[in-house]
Amino acid sequence: MVLLEIEGLRAEVEGKEILRGIDLRLPMGEVHAIMGPNGSGKSTLAYVLAGREGYTVTGGSARLAGEDLLAMEPEARAAAGVFLAFQYPVELPGVGNANFLRTALNAVRRARGEKEIDAVNFLKEARAALRRLSMADEMLKRNVNVGFSGGEKKRNEVFQMALLEPRLAILDETDSGLDIDALKIVAEGVNALRGPDFSALVITHYQRLLDHIVPDKVHVLSEGRIVRSGGPELAKALEASGYAGLAAEAA
Amino acid sequence: MSVAMSTALQEAAEGFAARYQRLAPRLPGPAGARRRAAAIFRARGLPDTHDEAFRFTSLRPLAGVTFAGPALADGPAVTDEVMRALLARAPATEGPRLVFANGRLQADWSRLPETFRVASFSAEPVFGGEEIAEDEPLVALNTMLAEDGAVISVPEGVDGGTLVLLSLGAGEAGRAADFHPRHRLELGAGARLALVEIALGEGVYLHNPVMEIGLGAGASLSHLRLQNESARAFHLARLHVTLAERALYDGYSLVCGARLARSEIHADIAGEGARLAVNVAQLLDGERHADITAVVRHMAPGCSSRQAVKNVITGHAQGVFQGKIAVARAAQKTDGYQMNQALLLSDEAQVNSKPELEIFADDVKCSHGATVGALDPEQLFYLRSRGVPEREARAMLVRAFLAEMLDGVPHEWGRAVLENAVDAWWRDRPL
Numbered sequence: 282m283v284l285l286e287i288e289g290l291r292a293e294v295e296g297k298e299i300l301r302g303i304d305l306r307l308p309m310g311e312v313h314a315i316m317g318p319n320g321s322g323k324s325t326l327a328y329v330l331a332g333r334e335g336y337t338v339t340g341g342s343a344r345l346a347g348e349d350l351l352a353m354e355p356e357a358r359a360a361a362g363v364f365l366a367f368q369y370p371v372e373l374p375g376v377g378n379a380n381f382l383r384t385a386l387n388a389v390r391r392a393r394g395e396k397e398i399d400a401v402n403f404l405k406e407a408r409a410a411l412r413r414l415s416m417a418d419e420m421l422k423r424n425v426n427v428g429f430s431g432g433e434k435k436r437n438e439v440f441q442m443a444l445l446e447p448r449l450a451i452l453d454e455t456d457s458g459l460d461i462d463a464l465k466i467v468a469e470g471v472n473a474l475r476g477p478d479f480s481a482l483v484i485t486h487y488q489r490l491l492d493h494i495v496p497d498k499v500h501v502l503s504e505g506r507i508v509r510s511g512g513p514e515l516a517k518a519l520e521a522s523g524y525a526g527l528a529a530e531a532a
Numbered sequence: 533m534s535v536a537m538s539t540a541l542q543e544a545a546e547g548f549a550a551r552y553q554r555l556a557p558r559l560p561g562p563a564g565a566r567r568r569a570a571a572i573f574r575a576r577g578l579p580d581t582h583d584e585a586f587r588f589t590s591l592r593p594l595a596g597v598t599f600a601g602p603a604l605a606d607g608p609a610v611t612d613e614v615m616r617a618l619l620a621r622a623p624a625t626e627g628p629r630l631v632f633a634n635g636r637l638q639a640d641w642s643r644l645p646e647t648f649r650v651a652s653f654s655a656e657p658v659f660g661g662e663e664i665a666e667d668e669p670l671v672a673l674n675t676m677l678a679e680d681g682a683v684i685s686v687p688e689g690v691d692g693g694t695l696v697l698l699s700l701g702a703g704e705a706g707r708a709a710d711f712h713p714r715h716r717l718e719l720g721a722g723a724r725l726a727l728v729e730i731a732l733g734e735g736v737y738l739h740n741p742v743m744e745i746g747l748g749a750g751a752s753l754s755h756l757r758l759q760n761e762s763a764r765a766f767h768l769a770r771l772h773v774t775l776a777e778r779a780l781y782d783g784y785s786l787v788c789g790a791r792l793a794r795s796e797i798h799a800d801i802a803g804e805g806a807r808l809a810v811n812v813a814q815l816l817d818g819e820r821h822a823d824i825t826a827v828v829r830h831m832a833p834g835c836s837s838r839q840a841v842k843n844v845i846t847g848h849a850q851g852v853f854q855g856k857i858a859v860a861r862a863a864q865k866t867d868g869y870q871m872n873q874a875l876l877l878s879d880e881a882q883v884n885s886k887p888e889l890e891i892f893a894d895d896v897k898c899s900h901g902a903t904v905g906a907l908d909p910e911q912l913f914y915l916r917s918r919g920v921p922e923r924e925a926r927a928m929l930v931r932a933f934l935a936e937m938l939d940g941v942p943h944e945w946g947r948a949v950l951e952n953a954v955d956a957w958w959r960d961r962p963l
């Protein structure tokens with residue numbers, strides 16, 4: 282079954298067309314990588330799928346398990362199982378990480394008709410997830426992303442993902458800014474979720490992430506369109522030759 | 533002054549003055565102070581926006597209301613039924629508490645502390661000295677009509693624990709209550725107290741309290757205030773604090789009630805090494821108007837003061853902060869800080885800020901600042917993308933804006949009282 286089906290998706294930001302007809306099918310249980318030059322629209326696609334304001338969809342559709350994703354509020358998308366790991370995670374001064382995560386987890390649980398988790402059990406789960414990601418418990422006490430290093434912010438995204446258990450994860454350059462050990466840990470965090478009920482779009486510039494999270498497919502985005510799709514070997518070829526050849530090919 | 537006063541306000545002022553005339557023989561305490569106050573009030577009337585100190589806050593809404601006064605004038609009383617309903621809304625406490633209803637101490641509902649003395653102003657009617665500024669018309673109004681209040685004194689070296697002062701108000705539109713309680717609190721040298729003041733009520737009334745606080749050497753007061761008056765009430769409060777050497781005044785106020793509110797804090801930092809903190813959060817919606825006016829006078833060397841006001845404003849509401857730091861020549865090494873921050877949640881929400889520094893000493897550190905902003909759409913989206921519904925996400929960000937103030941409250945029960953009030957405020961608002 283196809284989890285995410287994007288057809289002819291067009292979107293603009295401040296009157297400028299960024300996505301110019303995207304087609305993509307992500308079956309259940311698969312991980313697809315999205316690569317492409319700076320400014321090609323990768324983050325825009327991620328934001329449009331997550332429902333960020335200011336992005337106007339001008340055509341096409343995106344369906345999650347058959348449902349019209351674009352008609353849903355961002356929180357409803359989260360409840361439906363969409364999780365976006367931000368390229369630039371947002372700082373929330375005055376909001377404690379633990380409180381933030383428990384609020385999010387319970388909101389999602391409520392929306393899914395599940396029971397809320399109490400503070401004690403939440404802490405247990407959170408600590409276990411932190412341990413798996415080699416993160417310090419102290420992380421829970423700090424304000425969300427405030428004063429976090431670049432790598433800590435990215436790990437905090439993966440930590441949130443581990444707790445919220447999405448079925449569609451969109452990782453927007455979660456590998457950038459990570460040291461080699463952290464990269465492995467993050468990749469393990471993603472791989473731990475892999476299974477028949479988990480799919481992911483992994484946006485990255487580098488093959489080294491895809492060495493750890495081996496994708497089922499690789500798509501190349503250029504100027505708002507997918508210009509090439511292939512297997513994991515496509516990413517390796519790109520690493521060797523760059524995007525220059527592709528653009529010519531697409532034209 | 534009275535020339536510039538609007539006729540409507542003038543009529544309202546005349547009503548209060550006439551009431552004094554009628555009641556004078558029955559009012560407790562020194563008749564001389566009352567007479568002086570009445571003369572001042574008659575000359576000045578109710579302050580209008582022509583009055584520089586009231587430039588941003590108009591008292592004109594008072595003019596449209598018929599005030600029938602407190603119990604002594606056979607004004608509206610708080611029935612047992614209303615009393616019970618209001619008490620049920622007040623945070624529960626087992627400890628000592630003083631309950632006032634329309635300005636009258638209710639002995640039956642109060643519990644006196646064991647380690648220090650509390651009396652009622654009606655039994656011990658003494659006004660403060662010159663320092664209480666009777667030439668201020670609202671203080672004069674209070675002095676003229678005060679019937680009751682709390683007279684609290686914690687002896688030297690005693691830790692008085694926590695005392696709750698609960699003020700309940702009730703009145704009707706056609707026959708509004710007005711009450712002018714006069715409170716006095718003295719902490720002896722080294723004494724400590726946490727005073728939790730909660731004001732709430734229903735219907736239309738004017739609550740115009742004056743509180744005089746004297747802190748002895750090394751005394752320490754945590755002063756928590758929740759102003760959660762009826763949405764149709766008027767709250768005009770004045771606090772005057774005097775600090776001796778090494779005294780500490782640590783104040784936290786949450787303003788979320790009343791149609792029109794003005795809370796003045798006047799502090800005289802008179803002893804070396806004393807510290808004062810005035811932390812305020814105002815939550816305003818609808819047509820509400822709330823004004824915080826703080827005047828901090830540094831008179832002794834090596835003291836610090838901090839005024840931090842956070843406004844959350846929505847609807848057509850207006851917030852005002854006027855803050856003054858005055859440093860006398862003798863007050864070297866003063867550390868003064870003042871900050872006014874506003875979070876505007878609607879296009880019509882408004883905030884006015886008037887900082888004032890008046891410094892006569894040369895070796896001081898004084899800073900002030902103001903910020904105005906809206907909720908950050910990126911932060912909002914981040915929360916929503918994690919499944920937090922928009923309303924809850926907004927509440928979280930507002931709570932975060934207030935975190936500095938709420939998390940700083942050193943008193944656990946008091947902090948919970950303020951936090952619950954913030955949560956309840958948010959729950960009741962359609963946003």
Ligand SMILES: Nc1ncnc2c1ncn2[C@@H]1O[C@H](COP(=O)(O)OP(=O)(O)OP(=O)(O)O)[C@@H](O)[C@H]1O
Nearest residue numbers: 294295299317318319320321322323324325326368
């Ligand atoms: N809010 C905005 N206002 C104006 N232009 C925008 C806005 N957001 C994105 N853009 C433009 O849209 C284009 C695509 O941006 P996007 O962030 O999606 O690229 P990207 O593929 O994620 O790039 P990178 O690899 O650098 O992260 C860029 O040209 C960018 O400048």
Ligand SMILES: [Mg+2]
Nearest residue numbers: 323324325368
């Ligand atoms: Mg990007």
